Structures are given as structure tokens and as C-alpha cells.
Amino acid sequence: MTRPIMSVELANVPKLRSGKVREVFDLGDHLLIVATDRISAFDVIMPTGIPDKGAVLTQISNFWFDKLRDVVPHHVVATHVGDFPAVVREDPRSRDLAGRSVLVRKAEVLPVECIVRGYLAGSGWKDYMATGMTSGVELPPGLQLASRLPEPVFTPSTKAHHGHDENITRSEAARMIGEELAERIEDVAKRLYLAAREHAEACGLILADTKFEFGLCDGELLLVDEALTPDSSRFWDAELYRPGESPASFDKQFIRDYLEGLDWNKQAPGPVLPDDIVARTREKYLEAFRRLLGREFTAA
Numbered sequence: 299m300t301r302p303i304m305s306v307e308l309a310n311v312p313k314l315r316s317g318k319v320r321e322v323f324d325l326g327d328h329l330l331i332v333a334t335d336r337i338s339a340f341d342v343i344m345p346t347g348i349p350d351k352g353a354v355l356t357q358i359s360n361f362w363f364d365k366l367r368d369v370v371p372h373h374v375v376a377t378h379v380g381d382f383p384a385v386v387r388e389d390p391r392s393r394d395l396a397g398r399s400v401l402v403r404k405a406e407v408l409p410v411e412c413i414v415r416g417y418l419a420g421s422g423w424k425d426y427m428a429t430g431m432t433s434g435v436e437l438p439p440g441l442q443l444a445s446r447l448p449e450p451v452f453t454p455s456t457k458a459h460h461g462h463d464e465n466i467t468r469s470e471a472a473r474m475i476g477e478e479l480a481e482r483i484e485d486v487a488k489r490l491y492l493a494a495r496e497h498a499e500a501c502g503l504i505l506a507d508t509k510f511e512f513g514l515c516d517g518e519l520l521l522v523d524e525a526l527t528p529d530s531s532r533f534w535d536a537e538l539y540r541p542g543e544s545p546a547s548f549d550k551q552f553i554r555d556y557l558e559g560l561d562w563n564k565q566a567p568g569p570v571l572p573d574d575i576v577a578r579t580r581e582k583y584l585e586a587f588r589r590l591l592g593r594e595f596t597a598a
């Protein structure tokens with residue numbers, strides 16, 4: 299197992315943003331998005347990374363971009379360091395980028411995160427228990443935790459720069475970006491979800507819900523950010539799925555269980571993770587890759 303890559307700096311390219319997992323570098327008309335091996339739990343970045351996680355997630359995302367490109371075009375321009383601009387290629391740390399970075403078209407990202415839910419979990423379930431609806435969408439009575447919904451629902455949220463994203467209704471989304479665009483992204487997001495869910499099912503995975511981001515670039519609507527990774531989606535193991543029961547998180551269950559057993563207040567800094575938790579978590583990411591892509595992950 300290689301050492302985890304916890305952060306990336308480039309000598310001659312300015313860093314635009316450092317998220318919980320990814321670092322974004324500015325290249326003018328393009329961005330370089332690099333996924334590190336950082337992992338967060340309860341919204342806190344752990345001091346311990348999961349080796350190869352960033353590469354696994356990047357390659358899962360690239361797989362989906364390609365598979366779903368007939369539904370909507372995506373932002374990726376290049377995935378190999380050799381095809382990146384010279385200023386990146388020739389950087390002393392460019393070795394760290396292999397397999398975990400994408401050169402993308404810089405888009406004007408829409409301020410609405412497009413969440414699609416096909417199963418009732420997380421805040422969708424909480425909302426339903428309190429109101430019988432989720433984000434203003436009426437749902438049939440008698441649904442259980444983790445129930446499959448009759449139709450996927452679009453539950454947009456705003457992109458909060460600090461803390462939790464906030465769920466909004468469909469009409470609030472339309473007020474923010476206009477009715478026409480809101481309708482378009484809802485339709486595209488649902489079609490992406492349904493196509494991805496069908497593939498996931500064939501791989502023994504349930505895609506319970508997922509988040510997409512869209513952007514505009516030269517007047518064109520593009521799928522941006524990452525897509526359909528375990529970080530942006532809830533995957534469940536189909537074999538273990540029981541409606542009414544809280545399904546185990548596919549990737550973060552070992553970490554959550556470990557953290558719940560500690561006397562930790564869920565505020566930063568997070569505790570160092572033991573080797574066996576790291577190894578078991580890494581194995582889940584590799585399993586997601588193996589199942590979805592139908593081949594073994596190989597480190598670059």
C-alpha cells in the first residue's frame with residue numbers, strides 16, 4: 299500500500315480552493331481538479347488518509363462521465379498527466395497527480411446542487427417522517443426507511459460554502475436560476491440517475507441517491523464536479539438491503555462505527571484512524587471500483 303496523498307501543491311499554478319477531499323487549481327479557461335486521499339466523517343476531515351482513495355474516486359467518476367455522455371456532455375478534457383498543460387506536467391510534484399486528477403473546462407457552476415433520490419434515506423427520510431413530503435414533493439403514505447420510491451424525486455439544495463447544504467424546493471430552485479434551466483437540470487439529473495441506477499443494479503449495488511452539479515460553458519450545459527462516486531452518492535450492497543432497516547454506508551461504515559465507539563465530540567480535529575480501519579475502508583473503495591467498472595483498480 300502506498301502512502302496517502304493528503305494535500306497537493308503545485309509550484310506555478312495557483313490553488314483556487316481546497317475542499318474536504320479535492321483541490322482545485324486555476325489554469326485560466328481550465329481547472330485542474332485533484333482528488334487527495336483525505337476522508338471526512340461527520341463533516342470533519344480525518345487526519346489519516348485512505349491510500350489510493352482519490353485515484354479510485356476520480357476513475358469511478360470518469361467512468362460515469364464517459365458512460366453517460368449521451369445523456370449530457372461533461373467537463374473533462376484530459377485525464378492523463380501527459381496531456382495536461384506544460385506548467386502542470388513539468389511541475390516537480392506532478393507525479394502525485396497521476397490517476398487522481400482531471401483537466402476540466404472551467405464552467406459557471408449553477409448555484410443549485412441537484413440531488414436525486416430513488417430511495418428514502420438521510421434528510422429525505424427525516425423530511426418524510428416530519429411532513430410526508432421530501433423537499434416539497436408529496437410522497438405516498440406508509441413508506442419505510444430505505445423504501446424504494448415509486449419515482450425518483452429531485453430534491454435540490456443550495457451550495458453552502460460553510461457547514462451543511464440547505465434543501466430547497468423545486469420552485470425556489472426555479473427562482474434562483476430560472477424556470478427553463480431548473481426544468482432542464484431536473485430532467486437531466488433524473489435521467490442520469492436512472493441510467494446509473496440500472497448499471498449499479500447489474501453490479502449488485504443500489505444507488506439510493508446522488509448529487510450532481512451542472513455548469514454553463516460557452517452557452518452549453520455541462521455535467522461538472524465529480525459524478526456518482528461513493529463520496530457524492532449513497533451506494534448500498536443489494537445483498538444486505540432490507541427496507542425498514544438502516545442500510546450500512548458502503549464505504550464509510552467502518553470509520554463511522556469506529557468513531558461512534560470513541561469518546562469524540564465530532565468536532566475537528568478528528569482522531570487518527572487505526573491501520574485496520576484504514577485497510578478495511580480502502581478495501582470498500584476498491585470493491586466499489588471493481589463492481590462498477592468490472593475490473594481491478596491498479597495504482598498509476
Ligand SMILES: Nc1ncnc2c1ncn2[C@@H]1O[C@H](COP(=O)(O)OP(=O)(O)OP(=O)(O)O)[C@@H](O)[C@H]1O
Nearest residue numbers: 316317318319320322373402403404405407522523
Ligand atoms: N468544470 C467546473 N468549472 C468550475 N468549477 C467546477 C467545475 N467542476 C467542479 N467545480 C467546482 O470545484 C469545486 C470542487 O471542490 P470542492 O471544494 O467541492 O471539493 P470537495 O472535495 O467536494 O469538498 P467539499 O466536501 O468541501 O465539497 C466545487 O466548488 C465545484 O463546484
Ligand SMILES: [Mg+2]
Nearest residue numbers: 317318320523
Ligand atoms: Mg464538493
